Amino acid sequence: MHLTPQDHLFVLTGAGISAESGLATFRGSGGLWNGYRVEQVATPEAWAADPELVWHFYSQRRRNAVSADPNAAHLALAKIEEQLGDRFYLCTQNVDDLHERAGSARIHHMHGSLFQSRCTRCNQPFPDKALYETAATLPLCDRCRAPVRPHIVWFGEIPLDMDTIYRKLDRATVLLVVGTSGSVYPAAGFVHIANQRRIHTVYVGPEEPLNREAFDEILLGTATEVLPSLLR
Numbered sequence: 754m755h756l757t758p759q760d761h762l763f764v765l766t767g768a769g770i771s772a773e774s775g776l777a778t779f780r781g782s783g784g785l786w787n788g789y790r791v792e793q794v795a796t797p798e799a800w801a802a803d804p805e806l807v808w809h810f811y812s813q814r815r816r817n818a819v820s821a822d823p824n825a826a827h828l829a830l831a832k833i834e835e836q837l838g839d840r841f842y843l844c845t846q847n848v849d850d851l852h853e854r855a856g857s858a859r860i861h862h863m864h865g866s867l868f869q870s871r872c873t874r875c876n877q878p879f880p881d882k883a884l885y886e887t888a889a890t891l892p893l894c895d896r897c898r899a900p901v902r903p904h905i906v907w908f909g910e911i912p913l914d915m916d917t918i919y920r921k922l923d924r925a926t927v928l929l930v931v932g933t934s935g936s937v938y939p940a941a942g943f944v945h946i947a948n949q950r951r952i953h954t955v956y957v958g959p960e961e962p963l964n965r966e967a968f969d970e971i972l973l974g975t976a977t978e979v980l981p982s983l984l985r
């Protein structure tokens with residue numbers, strides 16, 4: 754991958770970029786949580802059937818994220834952003850905050866965040882970090898006493914702020930995708946949008962993604978092996 758001073762870089766990251774920080778990916782080995790597949794806990798149906806189970810899943814994920822540190826790949830992206838400024842945009846499917854803690858600022862969490870919750874009835878946000886770390890059971894909304902849910906995009910729900918994402922994709926001249934299996938839409942389709950616009954597309958990860966045919970370049974290796982080497 755070669756960037757010129759005129760390039761606009763759109764980066765899409767997935768669970769693989771946080772793997773070397775010790776956070777489990779969803780699919781493949783080690784991808785199960787207490788024997789559940791992500792499709793069994795990250796859905797509105799799972800929440801309706803057993804909110805305590807789903808809350809417990811996210812509480813554990815939150816604790817893991819809090820005790821993890823950003824790795825060399827998160828740091829490399831923050832450095833690239835420093836060089837490109839407003840010509841850089843990072844869209845992550847991850848709900849951890851490792852990109853922010855590495856210094857990324859132009860970042861969007863399309864699948865939500867572990868560190869936000871909202872009321873299921875009035876949508877009142879619950880930004881209180883301390884609560885998440887202590888609550889063993891479901892918190893209730895101060896206003897209407899309805900259960901508070903994680904501010905996470907589950908299967909069947911619409912990812913956050915797709916308008917901005919598509920606008921940034923329209924302006925990009927290079928698409929860099931890191932550590933995502935290419936199995937979950939709409940994120941897996943960003944490369945197809947890039948192909949229609951004939952912009953350069955690069956994938957970084959230890960194995961080829963499901964949508965590998967769509968990429969111009971595949972850099973095989975882990976995120977911490979490959980991303981620091983993209984810095985000039």
Ligand code: BJW
Pocket residue numbers: 766767768769770772773778779780781784791795846847848864905906907908909910911912915931932933934935936937938939957958959960961962974975976977
């Ligand atoms: C490394 C590494 C290292 C390992 N270094 N790499 C067709 C079109 C559109 C939609 C659909 C469609 N068909 C079906 C749908 C619906 C559905 C979907 O995609 N289902 C598929 C399973 C088929 N999609 C949805 O429901 C989405 N909503 C939607 O489509 O609304 C309609 C709409 C869209 C747009 C506009 C208008 C309307 C919502 C999807 C929500 C996904 N939610 C989850 C869980 C919540 C977040 C959380 O709990 O964390 O998001 S599912 C889970 O998968 C999570 C992830 O963000 C997401 C992607 O996973 P990811 O990141 O790719 O992880 P893995 O584990 O799959 O892969 C890890 C990769 O890392 C691997 O490739 C490894 O090789 C690699 N790796 N070590 C670099 N060291």
Ligand code: ZN
Pocket residue numbers: 872873874875876877894895896897898899
């Ligand atoms: Zn409420």
